[in-house]
Amino acid sequence: MIWRNKNKSDKVTSDMMSKQKRYEALVHAWHADIFRYAYWLIKDKSIAEDVVQETFLRAWKSLDSLQDEKAAKSWLITILRRENARRFERKQFDLTDIDDVSVADEIQISHEQGLQHRELHKHIGALATEYREPLILQAIFGLSGEEIATQLDLNKNTVMTRLFRARNQLKEALEHSNEMIGSKNG
Structure with missing residues (x-):
């Protein structure tokens, strides 16, 4: 026993x-x-x-x-x-407010790159959640459209559309920021 x-x-x-x-x-x-x-x-x-x-x-x-x-x-x-x-x-x-939050990298980056990095974070944070979340899943985790669709319980085409729109909105926001900086400096 x-x-x-x-x-x-x-x-x-x-x-x-x-x-x-x-x-x-x-x-x-x-x-x-x-x-x-x-x-x-x-x-x-x-x-x-x-x-x-x-x-x-x-x-x-x-x-x-x-x-x-x-x-x-x-x-x-x-x-x-x-x-x-x-x-x-x-x-x-x-x-x-996303403007009050900064993410510190482990390595020291140049001042200009730091400004660009913060600007990018600000614009990503300003995206609507429906666009931001798939973009982060793709950028940080490297998930495919299919994997993101599974994670978010969405159709793959919906995910691809949201990723496309997120990148376009981000591009437009960055271009607008660059124009604003150019008009201040010029």
Whole structure:
């Protein structure tokens, strides 16, 4: 009887260690990308950190449901989007103007590039959510139109149209900004 309980105990311990290793590998591989996406969605570092933490907590709880490791990124993005939606169900947060938020890069970039970088972030942040979200999924995560359609539960043609419009709106906004800068300098 003791021998049988010991075998069960060893198997449970082995299963837990295996799950822990899978989870650690998942966090190591995707934490930075998931946080970056959360920050783009939420635009508040501390709230994004909380949502990412909740995302990985839910991932831990349902790790056994992840059958295909190749789908981990999409799985985590889905969890993150649901966690973000849950925070609106619980409480309405104050909004922060995108002009007040800056994203610091790990490397130091030149002053001119920094200005261009902030200008780009400002214009991306000004896009409507329906255009901004697919653009970020494509630019940050490198998702295809099909993958974005799956993530956002949209038709692929709708996604491609939104990406096209997002890029055009971004291009027009940047051209307008350059014209404004040119008229101030000229």
